[in-house]
Amino acid sequence: MKTEFQAPSMIKDILDRPDAKRGVAWQKWAAAAAVAAAGAWAWHAHSLGAAASHAKKGGAAVPVGVATARRGDIPVFLDGLGNVTAYNTVTVHSRVDGQLMSVGFKEGQYVREGDLLAQIDPRPYQAALDQAAGALARDQAQLANAKLDLARYKELIAQDAIPKQQLDTQVATVGQNEGTVKNDQATVDAAKVQLDYTRITSPINGRVGLRLVDAGNIVHASDANGILVVTQLQPISVVFTLPEDSVPPVMRKITAGAVLPVTAYNRDKSSLLATGKLLTMDNQIDPTTGTSKLKAVFDNKESTLFPNQFVNVRLLLDTRRDQVIVPSAAILRGVQGAYVYVVGKDGTAESRPVTVGIVEGADTSIDKGLAEGETVVIDGADSILPGGKVAVAGAVPAAGADGKSSGAPSSDAKAN
Secondary structure, eight states, X not given: OHHHHTHHHHHHHHHHSGGGGSOHHHHHHHHHHHHHHHHHHHHHHHHHHHHHHHHHTTOSOEEEXXXXXXXXXXXXXXXXXXXXXXXXXXXXXXXXXEEEEEEOOOTTOEEOTTOEEEEEOOHHHHHHHHHHHHHHHXXXXXXXXXXXHHHHHHHHHHTTOSOHHHHHHHHHHHHHHHHHHXXXXXXXXXXXXXXXXXXXXXXXXXXXXXXXXXTTOEEOTTOSSOSEEEEEEEEEEEEXXXXXXXXXXXXXXXXXXXXXXXXXXXXXXXXXXXXXXXXEEEEEEETTTTEEEEEEEEOOTTOOOOTTOEEEEEEEEEEEEEEEEEEGGGOEEETTEEEXXXXXXXSBEEEEEOEEEEEETTEEEEEESOOTTOEEEEEOGGGOOTTOBEEETTSOOOBOTTSSBTTSOOHHHHHO
């Protein structure tokens, strides 16, 4: 059969060849082959027309899967690629020099603000504090004595027993001693601060990373690496990007004060990791990529998000209400645009153009061309001829005019 279909072009090539005219026998064979090829093509065209006519006139119905158009709400999502960033990350340094006496944490431990993380040798700083306290006590005593002398001089000057200059000198001595006491008090306070710095505490709630310095080492306030890193994981943020065309609708929602839900999925979108909300949007668009950065915040109570983790982000921008919705599998594409096969009450399939709205996963909203309650084909559409009979898979076919089921296989099919 394949040779017969290719015969017309083959015979034309043979007849065009110069040696085709060398003999009458050859010409007769070529003519006979041409007649056979033409007959084969005519038979093939007749078969296709007969099959289409048979399907339209109530022949064997094509088994299909169907669904009913329903009315409901469909969400409008914006998808972007994101990167998890810690809400706060603190590299803990020593603020004084000294020997690291002990480490008060375990690697990977969750700590709270104020928890003891490390202890620097406090003895030099305690000694400095004691020295400053002693100087303060001495100068306070001198100040007290100067004040007593000043009180006596005031009584004597009232009796004109001492010169005025002696009283003025005593007043200046009291002021000088008061200044000395204030200086000593500041020295004491500074010594207390330095002593407090020997106790290194957590500045935030978070998770401790790997230890950077072991106990026994000498640490300095000028060390570049610090002692440890504390990362805040609860809450945590995700920075993601959206195309610049999505910026205006998002900004309108933010300006109106709307709280936009954000969900984070794993790398292949197979698992929901966390649910949060949009925090803010960057103040500019990256001209190299045509995208803008947005920041979302997540409670992350189950610690499913981790800093520098790659995630797929979905921002719920809006929800379209009262839409006609069909399975996405029902939407077909052709040269004229999108269309669906609608199954009528008589069991025939009609090709109908539609205007597609929002596509969300397995659901698609139809803005125009389809009504609620109509039945559309979602499986087996490739075998349908417009106006042909269809049989819903799993359903009992309706009886035809001859009393037989229109969708029942023929005797030939049963025999096969």
